[in-house]
Structure formats: structure tokens, C-alpha cells
Amino acid sequence: AEPEEEEEEEDLEEQLEAAVAEMLATSTEQWAVEARVVAEQRVKEFSGEMGGILGRAVKRQEGVFYVTPEEVVPGSPVTIHYNKASTVLAHCGSVTMHLGFNSWNKPLGEAHGGPVVMEEAPAAAAPAAAAAAAAKGPAGDWRTATLTVPAEALSIDFVCSDGGEAWDNNHMSDYHIPVDGAAVRLEARQVAQVEEMFEECYEELKEASIEDLRKTFVRRRVKDRARQGSLATMRKQMRHVLYTEPEVVQAGKPVKIFYNPRNTALSGSPEIYVTGGYNRWKHSQPFNAVKMAPSTSKGKEGLFELSLDVPQDVCIMDFVFHNGITPGSVYDNRGDLDYHFLVTGGSDAAGNPVKEKSLHVVHITVEMAPVAKVGGLGDVVTSLGRAVVEEGHKVEVILPKYDVLKYDQVENMQKISNFSWGGTNNNVYHGKVEGLDVYFIEPENGYFNCGLIYGTDYLHIPLTDPERFGFFSRAALEWLLQSGRQPDILHCHDWQTAPCARSFWEDYQPYGLHNPRVVFTIHNFNYGVPLVADAMAQCNKATTVSPTYAMEISGEAAINPHLSKFHGIRNGIDPDIWDPSVDPLLPLNYSVANMVEGKAAAKAELRNRSQIQHNDAAIVGVVTRLTHQKGIHLI
Known part of the structure; x- marks a missing residue:
């Protein structure tokens, strides 16, 4: 490992140790309360299960098995006699008895370590003639197994097999033998069992909490590395135009900026000026039209440079460049985005960290994973929302x-309000989905009570999908207005909520919903092109799912007039949702350390469920719809 990585690992371990120590000091009482609740629940479940077992347990099933002596006493030996001739094992050779006790709570057998191969019973040990007559064959085919009844046993449980593929499990009910006095001891032991179970549950909770904390630290480190890698990539992508020395800008320290006009609209300009500020242009010390000096350093010919002292109370630097200070001068503002560099270590006069202002973002969408997902739109809304929350925004x-x-994927859904609009009453519900605040609008006109998300165009009802979603788009804006919200960003998605853009500016922005700006994202340009075209014209910024897709559709008439505000931003995945180390749906959780074993287990489970042959063949999984847009034709 690199020295920096080793140091990072040591820091992580130290932070984890400190966090564990704090958890141990503050969480013991909470664990104790939770452990007792779990223990009581487990004992209650066990008692209920054992009551059911004892209710059908018998010491003799005529023609099939019986025990000697008839008194089955804890600590004493007992012999189980089994007639294989009366079961599915009639034509098998040897018989193996698989034993357990207390509803298979613990295994039994030779030295309590495994199944027992039963012995042939001597003729004298055969049952009475009546029982023999009931058996298959003249006298049956009896086998025996002897064991000592465990002191804590309430029932003895067994099934038999031929040691291979044939099994007798009493028609899927198993065989159960009651231990004498079991019902009384079961009731008397419940309090003691809770105390015994409490210690076990407490340790389980403690270990699970520490393990969850460790995984949280590891995920945080992975995310931090990914974030730093993304920032480094952004700096590299900008380096042909603008970069700094040092590469990572620190608050309260000097920095030198280098600008290359040859790759911008200012190419060929003899003079370059920079206008700058901090904290998204909101800092009290901006600088205006400072002339940059041609760089004289070797390898930096043609660049312009400027040295700055970064104030302590900043978190971001902002720049635009221009070739003069008179009217008509040409500006480079990075396509209306301006140039920005993050600054580390910023703090205010009280020593508090300086952070960017938190934004309030509202997504208006007809899909959201996992509660209402049809395609990738639903995944993006959820993963993007969670990522933005992690950056400190609402x-x-x-x-x-x-x-x-x-509905089982919505946490604590409750009706919170209603409003009259669109000729109907609209109920509003709130719930949590993947940690995000979600508001569900339910119009009483039945638009969304038709058994599906898409497809009403083909049903025999007097409305279409564009009508339903057009109604929803405006109802969402109406609720924002009536609820008094003033978000910073309204983010609408695809043709379904494209009507939000025009309706916002015409019907809501002039009448009280004055603060938001509109972002529109195209997930799939194959549908609703007229609606997409209108939203492109009305929105402040537009995005699509990747730079490549942006180039592919940039020539379309709906897109081309608005290229100055159109950006391709590659969809990412949520590393928490798609984390194989904790995914409950995998047969074996894995990380980098056991990736080969984990993937092999997943492949084996897929082959088993799908009855795929050829174990050595590679299996490639593609999470996508079967459409041309996704490249299925290439496969």
C-alpha cells in the first residue's frame, strides 16, 4: 500500500476505536432495553412453537414407531423403535435417524454430533402382533436407536433417511416424542429462559451495532475516496483551460491561478482580466477586473496567471474571464456556469466550518424506486435525491x-393535508422512501386508481397518460403554492412532468411561488417529444443521462435551439443500495476481500433458480429494459 493509504487506514482505525468507545459508554442501557424485548419475544415465540409441538407429539404411532421405556425422562436412556417397512424407506437398505430436540433447537445423535445409523431390532423386540399386522409385511422391518434424553429436552424430534436422497419426514410434519412433564416445565422455565436469552440477545445487539458502525466508517471512507477522485477528475477536465497551484486550494493560504485563453472564446486576446469572488459570489470581498500577467514560467507559455490570498471564511472560489473592461469586451463564463474551485479548511470568525448554502430541491416525478419503478427514471430520482441529501441539501x-x-416500501405513510383543485379534492400523504421525504398526491377523480402506472392510453376509460400526468404536474405545483413552500430548484423529469416548466412560469411564479428555478431532465427522448420540446424552451437548465446521449440527441429540433443550457451528466449508482457487503438479497455478502467467493455464490444461486446449465460458462447480467435505447440489439 502507498504511505498515504496506510496513514489513512491508521486514521480510520483510530476514529473507529474512538467511536466504538463512545458507543459502549452511551448505548449500554439502550441495548439492554432492546435485548430484553427481543428475548421476551423469542421466548414467547419458542413457547408457542413448543406448545404446538407438544400438542401433537406422541410416544407411539401404530405400525411406525414406539419408544421404550414408555417413561421418557430427562437424563435417562430411551430407545426409539422404527418400522421402515411402513414408510417410504421400505425398499431401502440401511436407515439413518436424524435427531434433535425442542423443535430442532439443537441437534442430537452420536455424542450429539450427527445422525445415527439405526440397528436392526432383534425378533424379541418386535411389537405386539396387532401392531405387527398393521405394519407392511408379515412382521415389519424394525430398527432401533438409543439415546440419552437431554436434561433440557421438552420434545425429541426425528426424521429418517436412507443416508442419501430418500426421506421419511412424516408427511412434512416430522416425528415428535414428548418428554415427561414437558408442559409444566415449559411454563415454569419461561422467566428463566428470558434471563438466559437476554445475555445472548445483548451480545448480539452489541456485536451487530459495532459491526454496523464499522461498515459505516468503511462506506464513509469509500465515499470520501470517490468524492476526492471525482473532484480530481473535474480538475483534470478543466486543466486545459484553468488550474491552480497548489492543486487543492486551502482557505487562508496563497494560491496562483493559471488561465489558458487558447481553448476559450478569448483565444488571441492580448490581455486577460479576471473577475472573481467566493462562496458562489456571496462573499464580502469580491475582486473586479483584475488584469492577469502573461506567465513567464517554463512550460506555461501562452498562459496568464494571477496570485491571490484566499480569505479564511470561504469554501469555494468563483471566476469569469474577459479580454477588456470596456463595453463590447468578450467574456468566458463557462457557458453561464462560471468557473469554480472548492476550497478546503474554511472557517468563520468563531471557528465554525464554512459550507455552501443548503439548497431545497423538489423532484416532481411519476416514478421512484422502489415504490413506483418502471424504468431507469425511478432509479435516478432515488439515487440522485439521496446523493444530494448527503451533500447537505434538502x-x-x-x-x-x-x-x-x-406500500410496504414506504415508511410511516400518513395523510397530512388536502386541497381543492382541478375540479376535485386532492389528498396529500407523506412517507419516507429510502430515507427521502416523499409526498404522494391522490386526486379523488380516480386518475391513479387504475391498476397501473402507464398504459391508460389503451384502456377503455376517458383519459390518456399525458392527461393524467399533466394533471399531476400542475397539482404538484398547486400543492407547493398552497403549502407555502419556496424551494430553490424544481426538478421535473421526461415528458410525464415536462408540463411543470411552462405551468410554473405562467401560472405560479407570478402568483406567489416566486423563488424556484426549473431543471428538466431527459431520460428517454423516444417518447413525448412535443412535451419535451416545450420543457426545453421553458426550463432554466436541462440535463440528460450522459454526455454521450447528450451528443446523440443534440441535433434534434426539440434540443438544438437550447444547447447553451443543455448538459449531459452521467448517471451514477447509489453505493449504499448497491453494496454487496450488506445486500440482504445476496446468498453471500462480499467485499473486495472475498469478491471471488461472493460472485461465485451469486452465480450458483442464479443458475439454480433459473435452471441454467454449463457451470463453466460466463454469465453477464444487464440491469435494463429490453429496448433499442439500451443496446439490446448489440447483445
Whole structure:
């Protein structure tokens, strides 16, 4: 490992040790309360299960098995006699008895370590004639196994097999033998069992909490590395135009900026000026039209440079460049985005960290994973929302309340308000989905009680999908207005909520919903082109799912007139949702350390479920819809 990585690992371990120590000092009482609740629940469940077992347990099943002696006493030996001739094992050779006790709570067998191969019973040990007559064959085919009844046993449980593929499990009910006095001891032991179980539950909770904390630290480190890698990539992508020395700018320290006009609209300008500021242009010490000096350093010919002392109370630097200070001068403002560099270590006069102002973002969407997902749109809304929250911003999602929502994936859904609009009453519900605040709008006109998300165009009802989603788009804006919200960003998605853009500017921005700006994202340009074209014209900024897709559709008539505000931003994935180390759906959780074993287990499970042959063949998984847009034709 590199020295920096080793130092980072040591820092992580120290931070983790400190966090564990703090957890141990503050969480013991909480663990104790939770452990007792879990222990009581487990004992209650066990008692209920054992009561059911004892209710059907018998010491003799005529023609199949019986025990000697009839008294089954804890600590004493007992022999189980089994007639294989009366079961599915009639034509098998040897018989193996698989034993356990207390509803298979613990295994039994030779030295309590495994199944027992039963012995042939001597003729004298055969049952009475009546029982023999009931058996298959003249006298049956009896086998025996002897064991000592464990002191804590309430029932003895067994099934039999031929040691291979044939099994007798009493028609999927297993065989159960009651231990004498079991019902009384079961009731008397419940209090003691809670105390015994409490210690076990407490240790489980403690270990699980520490493990969760460790995984949280590891995920945080992975995210920090990814974030730093992304920032480094952004600096590299900008380096052909602008870069700094040092590469990472620190608050309260000097920095030198280098600008290359040859790759901008200022190419060929003999003079370059920079106008700058801090904290998204909101700092009290901006600088205006400072002339940059031609660089004289070797390898930096043609560049312009400027040295600055970065104030202590900043978190970001802002620049635009121009070739003069008179009217008509040409400006380079990076396509209306301006140039920005993050600054580390900023703090105010009281020593508090300086951070960017938190934004309030509202997504208006008809899909959201996992509660209402059809395609990638739903995934993006959820993963983007969670990522923006992690950056310290406020995110809310507005979604139709479909009757086909996966309600079990919504946490604590409750009706919070209603409003009259669009000729109907509209109920508003709130719930949490993947940690995000989601508001569900339910119009009482039944638009979203039709058993599906898309497809009403083909049903025999007097409305279409564009009508339903157009209604929802405006209802979402109406609720924002009536609820008094003033978000910074309204983010609408694809043709379904494209009507938000025009409706906002014409019907809501002049009448009270004055603060937001509109972002529109194209996830799939194959549908609703007229609606997409209108939203492109009305929005402040437009994005699509990757730079490549942006180039592919940039020539379209709906897109081309608005290229100055159109940006391709590659979709990412949520590293928490797609984390194989904690994914409950995998047969074996894995990380980098056991990736080969984990992937092999996943492949084996997929082959088993799908009955795929050829174990040595590679299996490639593609999470996508089967459409041309996704490249299925290439496969």
C-alpha cells in the first residue's frame, strides 16, 4: 500500500476505536432495553412453537414407531423403535435417524454430533402382533436407536433417511416424542429462559451495532475516496483551460491561478482580466477586473496567471474571464456556469466550518424506486435525491399516489393535508422512501386508481397518460403554492412532468411561488417529444443521462435551439443500495476481500433458480429494459 493509504487506514482505525468507545459508554442501557424485548419475544415465540409441538407429539404411532421405556425422562436412556417397512424407506437398505430436540433447537445423535445409523431390532423386540399386522409385511422391518434424553429436552424430534436422497419426514410434519412433564416445565422455565436469552440477545445487539458502525466508517471512507477522485477528475477536465497551484486550494493560504485563453472564446486576446469572488459570489470581498500577467514560467507559455490570498471564511472560489473592461469586451463564463474551485479548511470568525448554502430541491416525478419503478427514471430520482441529501441539501419528492404503489416500501405513510383543485379534492400523504421525504398526491377523480402506472392510453376509460400526468404536474405545483413552500430548484423529469416548466412560469411564479428555478431532465427522448420540446424552451437548465446521449440527441429540433443550457451528466449508482457487503438479497455478502467467493455464490444461486446449465460458462447480467435505447440489439 502507498504511505498515504496506510496513514489513512491508521486514521480510520483510530476514529473507529474512538467511536466504538463512545458507543459502549452511551448505548449500554439502550441495548439492554432492546435485548430484553427481543428475548421476551423469542421466548414467547419458542413457547408457542413448543406448545404446538407438544400438542401433537406422541410416544407411539401404530405400525411406525414406539419408544421404550414408555417413561421418557430427562437424563435417562430411551430407545426409539422404527418400522421402515411402513414408510417410504421400505425398499431401502440401511436407515439413518436424524435427531434433535425442542423443535430442532439443537441437534442430537452420536455424542450429539450427527445422525445415527439405526440397528436392526432383534425378533424379541418386535411389537405386539396387532401392531405387527398393521405394519407392511408379515412382521415389519424394525430398527432401533438409543439415546440419552437431554436434561433440557421438552420434545425429541426425528426424521429418517436412507443416508442419501430418500426421506421419511412424516408427511412434512416430522416425528415428535414428548418428554415427561414437558408442559409444566415449559411454563415454569419461561422467566428463566428470558434471563438466559437476554445475555445472548445483548451480545448480539452489541456485536451487530459495532459491526454496523464499522461498515459505516468503511462506506464513509469509500465515499470520501470517490468524492476526492471525482473532484480530481473535474480538475483534470478543466486543466486545459484553468488550474491552480497548489492543486487543492486551502482557505487562508496563497494560491496562483493559471488561465489558458487558447481553448476559450478569448483565444488571441492580448490581455486577460479576471473577475472573481467566493462562496458562489456571496462573499464580502469580491475582486473586479483584475488584469492577469502573461506567465513567464517554463512550460506555461501562452498562459496568464494571477496570485491571490484566499480569505479564511470561504469554501469555494468563483471566476469569469474577459479580454477588456470596456463595453463590447468578450467574456468566458463557462457557458453561464462560471468557473469554480472548492476550497478546503474554511472557517468563520468563531471557528465554525464554512459550507455552501443548503439548497431545497423538489423532484416532481411519476416514478421512484422502489415504490413506483418502471424504468431507469425511478432509479435516478432515488439515487440522485439521496446523493444530494448527503451533500447537505434538502430534498423532497412529489409522486402520484398510485393504487399499485409498493406500500410496504414506504415508511410511516400518513395523510397530512388536502386541497381543492382541478375540479376535485386532492389528498396529500407523506412517507419516507429510502430515507427521502416523499409526498404522494391522490386526486379523488380516480386518475391513479387504475391498476397501473402507464398504459391508460389503451384502456377503455376517458383519459390518456399525458392527461393524467399533466394533471399531476400542475397539482404538484398547486400543492407547493398552497403549502407555502419556496424551494430553490424544481426538478421535473421526461415528458410525464415536462408540463411543470411552462405551468410554473405562467401560472405560479407570478402568483406567489416566486423563488424556484426549473431543471428538466431527459431520460428517454423516444417518447413525448412535443412535451419535451416545450420543457426545453421553458426550463432554466436541462440535463440528460450522459454526455454521450447528450451528443446523440443534440441535433434534434426539440434540443438544438437550447444547447447553451443543455448538459449531459452521467448517471451514477447509489453505493449504499448497491453494496454487496450488506445486500440482504445476496446468498453471500462480499467485499473486495472475498469478491471471488461472493460472485461465485451469486452465480450458483442464479443458475439454480433459473435452471441454467454449463457451470463453466460466463454469465453477464444487464440491469435494463429490453429496448433499442439500451443496446439490446448489440447483445
